[in-house]
Amino acid sequence: xxxxxxxxxxxxxxxxxxxxxxxxxxxxxxxxxxxxxxxxxxxxxxxxxxxxxxxxxxxxxxxxxxxxxxxxxxxxxxxxxxxxxxxxxxxxxxxxxxxxxxxxxxxxxxxxxxxxxxxxxxxxxxxxxxxxxxxxxxxxxxxxxxxxxxxxxxxxxxxxxxxxxxxxxxxxxxxxxxxxxxxxxxxxxxxxxxxxxxxxxxxxxxxxxxxxxxxxxxxxxxxxxxxxxxxxxxxxxxxxxxxxxxxxxxxxxxxxxxxxxxxxxxxxxxxxxxxxxxxxxxxxxxxxxxxxxxxxxxxxxxxxxxxxxxxxxxxxxxxxxxxxxxxxxxxxxxxxxxxxxxxxxxxxxxxxxxxxxxxxxxxxxxxxxxxxxxxxxxxxxxxxxxxxxxxxxxxxxxxxxxxxxxxxxxxxxxxxxxxxxxxxxxxxxxxxxxxxxxxxxxxxxxxxxxxxxxxxxxxxxxxxxxxxxxxxxxxxxxxxxxxxxxxxxxxxxx
Numbered sequence: 001x002x003x004x005x006x007x008x009x010x011x012x013x014x015x016x017x018x019x020x021x022x023x024x025x026x027x028x029x030x031x032x033x034x035x036x037x038x039x040x041x042x043x044x045x046x047x048x049x050x051x052x053x054x055x056x057x058x059x060x061x062x063x064x065x066x067x068x069x070x071x072x073x074x075x076x077x078x079x080x081x082x083x084x085x086x087x088x089x090x091x092x093x094x095x096x097x098x099x100x101x102x103x104x105x106x107x108x109x110x111x112x113x114x115x116x117x118x119x120x121x122x123x124x125x126x127x128x129x130x131x132x133x134x135x136x137x138x139x140x141x142x143x144x145x146x147x148x149x150x151x152x153x154x155x156x157x158x159x160x161x162x163x164x165x166x167x168x169x170x171x172x173x174x175x176x177x178x179x180x181x182x183x184x185x186x187x188x189x190x191x192x193x194x195x196x197x198x199x200x201x202x203x204x205x206x207x208x209x210x211x212x213x214x215x216x217x218x219x220x221x222x223x224x225x226x227x228x229x230x231x232x233x234x235x236x237x238x239x240x241x242x243x244x245x246x247x248x249x250x251x252x253x254x255x256x257x258x259x260x261x262x263x264x265x266x267x268x269x270x271x272x273x274x275x276x277x278x279x280x281x282x283x284x285x286x287x288x289x290x291x292x293x294x295x296x297x298x299x300x301x302x303x304x305x306x307x308x309x310x311x312x313x314x315x316x317x318x319x320x321x322x323x324x325x326x327x328x329x330x331x332x333x334x335x336x337x338x339x340x341x342x343x344x345x346x347x348x349x350x351x352x353x354x355x356x357x358x359x360x361x362x363x364x365x366x367x368x369x370x371x372x373x374x375x376x377x378x379x380x381x382x383x384x385x386x387x388x389x390x391x392x393x394x395x396x397x398x399x400x401x402x403x404x405x406x407x408x409x410x411x412x413x414x415x416x417x418x419x420x421x422x423x424x425x426x427x428x429x430x431x432x433x434x435x436x437x438x439x440x441x442x443x444x445x446x447x448x449x450x451x452x453x454x455x456x457x458x459x460x461x462x463x464x465x466x467x468x469x470x471x472x473x474x475x476x477x478x479x480x481x482x483x484x485x486x487x488x489x490x491x492x493x494x
Contacts (some may be wrong), residue, residue, distance in 0.1 A: 059489040061475055067249060067268040067412070068468035069459040071489060076466075080486075082171040082473055083117045089151055090124040090142070100197045102269060102294060102389055103247075104176045110466040112138040118171070119163055121156045121179075123149070125296060126464050146321030157184050171477040175241075182240035191477050193243040195269075198385030200230040201254050205406065206311070206384040207211030209425045213316065213382070214301030235259050243476055245469075246368075247271050247386050248408035267472055270412055271387045272465030273396060280398035292357065294373070300335040300438055303399075305367065305390045306381075308343030308358075313380030313404060313425065318348055320430040325355055331438060335434075340370050371397035375445050376437055379403040382425050395419075396458035400448035402433055412459075417450045465466065 061068070086108055092101035100115045109132075112118045117137045123145040132138055143155040164170050175185065185192055190415040200384070207224040212219070238259050244266045246252035252268040253467070255261045294301065308314050325332050337356045339349055346358045362370055371377065377394035384406045391413055393399050402421040414422050423433040437445065458464075471486060478484030 001080065024200065053100040056287055057062065061471065061487050061489050062264045062267070062268075063262070064254075064489070067252075067270045067459065068271070068472065069270045069379045071468070073471050075469040078114060078470060078474065079157070080474060080478075081115050081117065081173040082477060083168055084111065084119070084172045084174060084473065085163070085170045086118060086120045086122075087151065087156065087160075087173075087175040087355075088122050088175070089119065089145075089149070089179055090125060092118060098464065099127075099271075099386060100176050102273075103197065105196070106274060106462050107466055107469055109135070109138070114466075114470065115192065116470075121159055123151060143154065153178055153181050153184055156180070161390060165376075172473045176471070179197070182237040182420045185242075186240040190242055192241060193245055193267075193472065193476065194241040195245040195247065196255070196386075197247055197378070199251060199254065199259075200227055200234050201258055202251065202384045202386075202408065203227055204231065204384075206382055210311070210382075211427070217336060231258075243267065243472075245269050245472070248412045250407040250411040251386065267270060269465060269468045269472070270459055271389060272460050272462040273389055273392045275396050275461040275463065277364060278393040278396040279368075280453070281368070281372050284369040285374075288366075288369040292359065294336060294357075295340075296456060297337045297341070298334060301374045302335065302337045303340070303394070304379070305340040305362075305370065305377070306324045306379075306388070308339070308341050308345040308349070310344075311381070311383040312343075314345040314349075314380045314426060316382065316427060316430060317378075317380040318345060318352075320427050320434065321349075321352060321356065323427065324431055324434060325352060332436075338370065338374060340367060367393070368388060371399055374399060376444055376449075377432075378399045379426075380430065381406070384408070392456060395452040395460060398449045398453040400437075400445050400452050402437065405475065413455075415455075418448060419455060420448055 029385055049301060064071075086104065088101070088104045090101055092105055107222075108118050108120065112135050115137070119139045119141060121141045121143070124142045132140075135416065139154070141159045143152050143159065148154050160170075160173075171191060172330055173185075173188050174346065175192070175194045177195065177197055180188075180192075180194075185194070196215070204224070204227050207227050236259070238255070238261060242265065244255050244261055246255055246266060246268050247270060249270075252266055255266045256263050289296075289301075304317070306312055310445050315324075321337060332355055335355065337349075339346075339358045340360075340362045342361050344359075346360075349358050359370070371394050374394075377391065379388055379391050379401065381388060381404055385408070387408060388403075391409070394401050395413075400420040401414060402423065404425050404458050405416060405422040410422050414420050421437060423429040423432045474486040475484065478486045
């Protein structure tokens with residue numbers, strides 16, 4: 001018995017030690033990203049500068065270390081049309097898409113419109129597909145979801161093989177996250193790309209935050225220790241995917257350094273949003289304020305959008321607003337908070353009074369007007385995964401942004417104070433940031449908004465994202481040795 005007890009104690013000690021090491025690595029990585037982002041507040045155009053310095057030498061795209069959004073690709077019709085298979089758990093309604101689904105929708109509709117043949121393997125849903133019937137080269141292959149709501153891998157694999165053995169095999173297989181699981185992806189050797197919208201290693205930071213924010217009355221969660229083992233699992237199965245697309249600079253670094261994926265198989269393509277919808281429009285902002293009865297006397301309009309749930313940081317936001325409104329009469333008289341979205345925290349926000357207006361979910365056009373009506377967009381998320389589309393939409397609308405100091409956000413989006421504000425996920429830090437922007441006033445926010453919009457147009461448009469994916473797909477489908485012209489880049493954009 002003593003030997004068994006000793007082994008048990010040894011196992012517990014080993015597991016705790018592993019957890020400790022992972023947490024230390026997370027914190028160390030976080031500090032490195034902060035240092036990097038501080039530097040980049042003065043030099044975030046460095047990828048362009050490097051290209052300019054080496055403009056006479058072609059770049060091997062598969063070894064390019066920065067986000068492909070930094071590169072300028074030709075707008076001409078592609079010289080080669082591809083047959084592309086997409087695996088995505090859910091094909092969304094256009095105006096009610098979450099991050100992963102919005103990405104799939106924006107990217108693949110655009111690729112189809114550029115002439116590529118798209119075959120989408122997805123689950124049955126209540127979504128109306130009538131609006132897509134006019135796109136002749138867009139094909140849907142439906143299947144009944146599993147009880148957990150995922151793609152039934154056996155069924156979709158049969159559907160895929162039937163299409164792959166038809167008139168022409170697929171040039172590219174693309175999966176949004178684990179739409180196509182690694183048990184099947186390992187059979188697609190060279191021409192498969194997976195886009196990761198979040199990985200378990202990033203979420204360790206989120207779990208630390210959640211534990212720190214837990215009230216004494218709440219039971220202690222086991223999520224942190226479970227997440228460590230999920231990281232180990234991901235490190236084991238990620239190599240079953242041929243090429244990996246990271247949607248943030250930080251995620252790209254983690255895939256290379258922690259998950260140990262070879263650099264030539266990891267490509268950074270930042271999320272992009274439709275710049276034709278999300279853009280500055282003063283008259284739309286004025287109409288939106290008038291429609292919702294927002295008085296001109298309000299000198300500061302703060303906007304939030306998305307699901308009003310715990311992991312999006314709304315308990316933190318609620319408490320910060322509650323304290324500010326109760327302790328500062330001037331702020332209460334001069335400011336208003338507009339919240340576009342719905343969820344469990346909607347009712348609690350309404351209890352804060354007339355200074356907080358919950359608008360409910362907004363259609364895409366209404367959301368564009370919402371961004372034009374606010375002075376700054378605030379994202380209090382404590383979920384450390386990927387790049388939130390709402391932050392990018394606000395930037396393209398000419399608004400500065402404030403967000404939690406998470407590695408992907410400060411590493412790719414808020415890379416300097418000239419763009420907006422970042423805060424630590426504590427009530428004290430959030431209150432300090434809100435007071436800072438309030439004291440600075442609209443003139444400061446307008447200047448930051450212009451810088452934010454320029455960065456958004458440089459990196460975060462749907463056009464930039466689609467062009468980068470199209471070139472990646474052309475490259476990895478072109479030759480087993482990837483030495484085709486599509487894998488070489490000249491600074492002229494050819």
